[in-house]
Amino acid sequence: MSQDPTNATARRSWAEPYKIKMVELLKMTTRAERQLALQEAGYNTFLLRSDDVYIDLLTDSGTNAMSDRQWSGLMMGDEAYAGSRNFYRLESTIQQYYGYRYVVPTHQGRGAENLISQILIKPGTFVPGNMYFTTTRLHQELNGATFVDVIIDEAHDSESLFPFKGNVDLDKFRALIERVGAEKIPYISVAATVNMAGGQPISMENLRAVSELAYQHGIKVILDATRAIENAWFIKQREPGYQQTSIASILREMCLYSDGATMSGKKDLLVNIGGFLALNDWDVFEEARNLVVVFEGLHTYGGLAGRDMEAMAIGIEEAVSEEHIRARVGQVEYLGEKLVAAGIPIVRPVGGHAIFLDAKRFLPHIPQDEYPAQTLAAELYLESGVRAMERGIVSAGRNAATGDHHRPKLELVRLTIPRRVYTQAHMDVTAESIMDLFARRESITGMRMIYEPKYLRFFQARFEPLVPAAAAPAPAEHVGNDHAAEAIG
Amino acid sequence: MMFNTIIEPFRIKSVEAIRFTTREEREAALLAAGNNVFSLHAEDVVIDLLTDSGTGAMSAAQWAAIMQGDESYAGSRSFFRFQRVVQELTGFKHIIPTHQGRAAERIIFHSMLQSGDLVLNNTHFDTTRANIEVEGAEARDLVIAEGRIPSFDHPFKGNVDLEALERTLESEGDRVRLVMATVTNNSGGGQPVSLENLRGIRDIAHRHGKLFFLDACRFAENAWFIKMREPGQSHRSPKEIAQEMFSLADGCTMSAKKDGLANIGGFLALNDDAMAEKCRTLLILTEGFPTYGGLAGYDLEAIAQGLEEVVQEDYLRYRIRSIEYLAEKLRNAGVPIVWPSGGHAVYIDAREMLPHIAPLQYPGVALTNALYLEAGIRACEIGTVMFGLHPDGTETAAPMDLVRLAIPRRLYTQSHIDYVAEAILAVYAQRDAIAPLRITSAPTVLRHFTAQFEAMAPESAMT
Numbered sequence: 021m022s023q024d025p026t027n028a029t030a031r032r033s034w035a036e037p038y039k040i041k042m043v044e045l046l047k048m049t050t051r052a053e054r055q056l057a058l059q060e061a062g063y064n065t066f067l068l069r070s071d072d073v074y075i076d077l078l079t080d081s082g083t084n085a086m087s088d089r090q091w092s093g094l095m096m097g098d099e100a101y102a103g104s105r106n107f108y109r110l111e112s113t114i115q116q117y118y119g120y121r122y123v124v125p126t127h128q129g130r131g132a133e134n135l136i137s138q139i140l141i142k143p144g145t146f147v148p149g150n151m152y153f154t155t156t157r158l159h160q161e162l163n164g165a166t167f168v169d170v171i172i173d174e175a176h177d178s179e180s181l182f183p184f185k186g187n188v189d190l191d192k193f194r195a196l197i198e199r200v201g202a203e204k205i206p207y208i209s210v211a212a213t214v215n216m217a218g219g220q221p222i223s224m225e226n227l228r229a230v231s232e233l234a235y236q237h238g239i240k241v242i243l244d245a246t247r248a249i250e251n252a253w254f255i256k257q258r259e260p261g262y263q264q265t266s267i268a269s270i271l272r273e274m275c276l277y278s279d280g281a282t283m284s285g286k287k288d289l290l291v292n293i294g295g296f297l298a299l300n301d302w303d304v305f306e307e308a309r310n311l312v313v314v315f316e317g318l319h320t321y322g323g324l325a326g327r328d329m330e331a332m333a334i335g336i337e338e339a340v341s342e343e344h345i346r347a348r349v350g351q352v353e354y355l356g357e358k359l360v361a362a363g364i365p366i367v368r369p370v371g372g373h374a375i376f377l378d379a380k381r382f383l384p385h386i387p388q389d390e391y392p393a394q395t396l397a398a399e400l401y402l403e404s405g406v407r408a409m410e411r412g413i414v415s416a417g418r419n420a421a422t423g424d425h426h427r428p429k430l431e432l433v434r435l436t437i438p439r440r441v442y443t444q445a446h447m448d449v450t451a452e453s454i455m456d457l458f459a460r461r462e463s464i465t466g467m468r469m470i471y472e473p474k475y476l477r478f479f480q481a482r483f484e485p486l487v488p489a490a491a492a493p494a495p496a497e498h499v500g501n502d503h504a505a506e507a508i509g
Numbered sequence: 510m511m512f513n514t515i516i517e518p519f520r521i522k523s524v525e526a527i528r529f530t531t532r533e534e535r536e537a538a539l540l541a542a543g544n545n546v547f548s549l550h551a552e553d554v555v556i557d558l559l560t561d562s563g564t565g566a567m568s569a570a571q572w573a574a575i576m577q578g579d580e581s582y583a584g585s586r587s588f589f590r591f592q593r594v595v596q597e598l599t600g601f602k603h604i605i606p607t608h609q610g611r612a613a614e615r616i617i618f619h620s621m622l623q624s625g626d627l628v629l630n631n632t633h634f635d636t637t638r639a640n641i642e643v644e645g646a647e648a649r650d651l652v653i654a655e656g657r658i659p660s661f662d663h664p665f666k667g668n669v670d671l672e673a674l675e676r677t678l679e680s681e682g683d684r685v686r687l688v689m690a691t692v693t694n695n696s697g698g699g700q701p702v703s704l705e706n707l708r709g710i711r712d713i714a715h716r717h718g719k720l721f722f723l724d725a726c727r728f729a730e731n732a733w734f735i736k737m738r739e740p741g742q743s744h745r746s747p748k749e750i751a752q753e754m755f756s757l758a759d760g761c762t763m764s765a766k767k768d769g770l771a772n773i774g775g776f777l778a779l780n781d782d783a784m785a786e787k788c789r790t791l792l793i794l795t796e797g798f799p800t801y802g803g804l805a806g807y808d809l810e811a812i813a814q815g816l817e818e819v820v821q822e823d824y825l826r827y828r829i830r831s832i833e834y835l836a837e838k839l840r841n842a843g844v845p846i847v848w849p850s851g852g853h854a855v856y857i858d859a860r861e862m863l864p865h866i867a868p869l870q871y872p873g874v875a876l877t878n879a880l881y882l883e884a885g886i887r888a889c890e891i892g893t894v895m896f897g898l899h900p901d902g903t904e905t906a907a908p909m910d911l912v913r914l915a916i917p918r919r920l921y922t923q924s925h926i927d928y929v930a931e932a933i934l935a936v937y938a939q940r941d942a943i944a945p946l947r948i949t950s951a952p953t954v955l956r957h958f959t960a961q962f963e964a965m966a967p968e969s970a971m972t
Contacts, residue, residue, distance in 0.1 A: 042576075044579075061584075065583075066583045066584075066798070067583065067584065068583065068584050069584040069586070069589065070579055070581030070583070070584045070585050070586055071584075071586050072584075073581070073584075076581055078581070078582050078583055079582045081582060082580055082582060082801075082805065083580050083581065083582060084580075094575070095523070097772065098525075098551055098552075099563055099564050099565075099772045100551030100554070100557055100559070100564065101559050101560045101562060101563060101564060102546075102547045102548070102549065102551065102559060102958075103547075103548065103549050103550040103551040103552075103553075103554075104551050105550065105551060105552050108550065127608035127609075127612075127796070127803045128608075128797060128803055130794070130795060130796075130797070131608075131795065131803075134794075134795050155793075155794065158794060159794070162794070292578070292580045292805035292806065292807065293803070293804060293805035293808070309959070310952045310954060310955075310959070313636075313954075313955050313958055314611070314615070314636075314639055314640065314643060314954065314955065315611075315612070315615065315795065316608070316612075317608075317609060317611070318547070318958055319958075319959075321563075323608045323609055323612070323773070323803070324773065325563065325772040325773040325808070326772070327772065328773070328805070473786075473790060474790060475790050475793070475794065476790075476793050476794070479793055479798055479799075480789070480793075480799070
């Protein structure tokens, strides 16, 4: 098999615990077709048509392949507006596996973020968190809070091999409490795993310590449980004392250290749409239940079809199975190890849902203000039809006060692996494309932004190459970012 | 020859078993639900006429389309199919998918309205009104006087009172941000708006420099009424009529859970570039990326297919006729209903049927509960509980106290409808025994969904 021969301690195979039930045909494109498609998309992979994409690693969100059981669940939808039996099944499944008392379904994760931010945040408050996430931070800011990053420093270092790079730095959290006062901190937002740090996990020990510190000061803990099951897998692998514990038990314990969770079912839970807000506090729940009617839908469907709630309930049961999660993370690691063996700079250790190429090391000749990660994502598409996503200066947006770019330490391209969609051969093709690109990296030149939306600009921003594609000179011949600044205005 | 029976233009492909309950079981279930049918478990309901929203049966072609969903986060081909179909139907430039209609409303109102603004409409529906009031703006209803009298026969009881519209725009024009028409007019009994009236609204709104939007949830049913009732329209296809309706407006909000024949989904469509960009920004924050808007790819497919099926003449003839069929049965037996019957529901006039119950003793909920206990039928109050509580905390009687029997699309057969009619007649025969209600707990916004009730002693009823 194509196990990496340089890795003497190669794992046992991560062979998928499923066979294929139904397939979806892919379209192969030529380089000329991709050049045209990329120009039309303003060199932003978000704006490509999926028909023009060969292997779509833009996101693992909602792109999963459902199981035959989940598809049967879709046929069991009870589409009653109120009191659908699918809701009660979902509610009891969440109570069983996550352990929270109350459940409000939402159409997806950001619906839950919207609810919790509106309920808990007052203007002038601070919300600490283990690194920002784009939509989460924006919800917090629009409700008048300031986000404060309290993740450990190792998280910002793409080469650190620390096993729990998603951990909260307790000293940073404590310093914030001393600086602004606990009464100004409605809650701490803890993500498991941490997406923007490269899908890095938080340890159980750290979660426990965070909640102890928070509760001492009367601060709530809200878990972003989107990929908590992948996090549980890393705890089982890496944290002393958990090797014999089931994934389901680890998940329950993780949730024990929080007052509630926002959840996008489109990740861990193997569905194409859906999310929920789970809570232990009756008063917060009651407010959420009244608010969800305005934004999402009545509290027994929350903007989801009955069938979608059924598919999500089944997805929870499948997601916590050891065989599933081993194959899931195993596939991501497989791609990661291939790239590491070829000397490609990636964030290590490899996270749970994606490989993150380190664009600063991949393209050291392109300054951050010329969008090295955006450029690398565009070039990768052009090279091979693989669609990735920028997670660097473009995603970080601008500082609301100064108007300048946020310049994150990590300038990354995310290759996100949808669950159960692609095979080992697809991973091999992806790795080979990246290696080809790496071999000709010095010929790649940066870009300027020619259209910039006000919020979450990475979704819809448009770019153009600083040097026209046909006549790209050697990288040393272009310098500076004046053009980019002018173009944005 | 013309047949009297309207055969469904489909046969059944897949069924869902119904559970029958005893009266004792229903009594226990209703008590546990705080005497509010919104809190019933759907499994305890025999015939569910709570709403026609998202409750319809999809076609085989829609289920097939679901299997073809492209779940790509960005640029999904399912989106491009959806966009093409909606654009062809509505003619609007910007098509923005949302997870359902209320999200489209929230996005357009939040992008457009400021505190103190005024929105005019024939009759605002509950979530529409709530989304306007959340912005601190006022929602004012300008339906024609005939539209407020349940028994008054008029072909287009959903029409806007054009004189009142003109007057309001003259006296308070600086506050008015948007003029709307809900087609069909749900709160007024599912009553249609004529093309002539839509033209009139458009002319007046534009003369005053105001945008005109449709709340298009039931556009196809409205188009069918135009074809049947408006002079000079009988030769046109429902789709042509619908296209003209949309062409008169600057944009629309749509819940695809009604005339999209889908179980979930909606959209916002409009022509203005700057406003569309504002709306998309908000969409990304609360719904999803503009090429999925909070829907799975498979939902976009189902809606696209549904919008093509809903404008077919055979479907609309069956749809409207099956509502009429129930309405005629009730009317012939003397039950007071909104007449003529609307496009998606039969509305019983609870205030007239239960004169011994004052509006603030909630005759609509009392009748709804009686129907559930009698036969396991779930209906919906559209009256003082839904509309009687004002943002300042005061409570007054709504203009009408109706009980809506909303008929889900393609879901129930004629024998189900016969059963419903029999049950209503049985309740009608014992109507004097129905007790008034009081509210024991309720939230301040959209209280009808979660309020709890208890029956009052008979002597406290109005005599």
